[in-house]
Amino acid sequence: MRILVWHVHGSWTTAFVQGRHTYLLPVDDERGPDGRGRARTWDWPAGAQEVPVADLREAEFDVVLLQRPHELELVERWTGRRPGRDVPAVYVEHDAPRGGAADSVHPLADQDAVPLVHVTQFNRTYWDNGRARTRVLDHGVVDPGYRYTGSSESLAVVVNEPVRRRRVAGTDLVLDLADELPVALYGMGVTELAGVKNLSVYEDLPQARMHELLGTHRVYLHPYRWTSLGLSLIEAMMIGMPVLGLPATAAPEAVPAAAGVLSSDPDVLRATARRWLADPEEARLRGLAAREHALRAFGIERFLTDVDALLAEVVA
Structure with a gap:
């Protein structure tokens, strides 16, 4: 199957393009948000192929995978085909509602042509999905391998743009912990916090290098107040890291009790962090439980099987 898909979320797309299909990724000279093409910091297989935007009208594809509302218009303008009418389509929503849960109407809620x-x-x-046909495609992650040593008595966090997303990402909680404990912060835009006491920052590393470094830290901290289920959390669990975090959004369903501690009480998080920093064996055992669960729940083979079933349903 030939699938038109934009490179929007690098980690998610990394899993998606591992399948047996051909993945057509629009590319333009600027490599901006609508024309990034292939990833630069992830290792993608040959089936992920760049297609110049100017060539899309003549390109052959069986289905389009949409991820942002304006892509509906892009497909029609760039290819001459209307998603859900002239070509099968599916829309993947990566985010939790950004407004109130009671009144957040999805942009595709008033149609039923595109699942x-x-x-x-x-x-x-x-x-609020309105009359749209809905499905759930649980995350899948390419196994980075068991990389945990926990040799560094520190906490690791992965957050992009921690200053701009301060409350949403829980950056204030990270800084509170860093006031007493060593914390390593990975992601894009983290250098804005360089120089903060007890905080080390690692800006925009290649994925493989980040995984290698994450495994050296004793604990993984997931401080988000409101987010979808971050793939960095799942990757950390697969690496074998024990998890600390807030019991928000999908985290309670993703992190079993054996794998970590989720609490709304900062004192509980702080005390648990101190305990694990002082007890590497408990941290190691928690991390092993995290890896076992993540491989079972978020393994790449299960994900690709679910993707194929979804595409077969849409294209049929």
Whole structure:
């Protein structure tokens, strides 16, 4: 099957393009949000192929996978085909509602031509999906391998743009912990916090290098107040890291009790962090439980099987 898909979320697309299909990725000279083409910091297989935007009208594809509302218009303008009418289409919603859960109407809620696919049950329940046909496609992650050593008595966090997304990402909680404990912060835009006491920052590393470094830290901290289920959390669990975090959105369903501690009480998080920093064996055992669960729940083979079933349903 030939699938037209934009490179929007690097980690998610990395899993998606591992399948047996051909993945057509629009590319333009600027490599901007609508024409990034292939990823630069992830290792993608040869089936992920760049297609110049100017060539899309003549390109052959069987289905289009949409991820942003304006892509509906892009497909029609660039290819001459209307998603859900002239070509089969599916819309993957990566995010939780950004407004109130009671009144967040999804942009595709007033149509039923394009199935609306959420990446967590939480997201499907909290969005108002209107009359759109809905599905859930649980995340899948390429196994980075067991990389945990926990040799560094520190906490690791992965957050992009932690200053701009301060409350949503829980950056204030990270800084509160860093006031007493060593914390390593990975992601884009993290250098804005360089120089903060007890905080080390690692800006925009290649994925493989980030995984290697993450495994050296004793604990993984997931401080998000409101988000979808971050793939960095699942990757950390697969690496074998024990998890600390807030019991928000889909996290309680993704992190079993054996794998970590989720609490709304900062004192509980702080005390647990101190305990694991002082007890590497408990941290190691928690991390092993995290890896076992993540491989079972979010393994790439299960994900690709679910993707194929979804595409077969849409194209039929």
